[in-house]
Amino acid sequence: MKKAHHRFILGLGLAALLGLSTPAANAGPMSLTVELNGVVVYSTTGVGNGPVSAVVSSLNTALGSSGYTFASLSGSSNFPGSTGPVGGIRSPCR
Secondary structure (H helix, E strand, C coil): CCCHHHHHHHHHHHHHHHCCCCCCCCCCCEEEEEECEEEEEEEEECCCCCCEEHHHHHHHHHHHCHHHHHHHEEEEECCCCCCCCCCEEEEEEE
């Protein structure tokens, strides 16, 4: 019984050490891709862990005569410490 107790305590100690040594999760660069009928028509990547925004004039030109236009299109991360909105923002105008 004493040996099992020591193994249990050792296991808890190792689990605590491993848990404390893991790095914090942070967002990396975000990409924004627009597909139309399975074809990528627009793509851009943000800088660092900040938000990513589409250049709306380029996006609307890429969509052509599809009937879709955008007033704005952006996204941000909800990683801890973010001061921006949680999740992405989608604002299509049709």
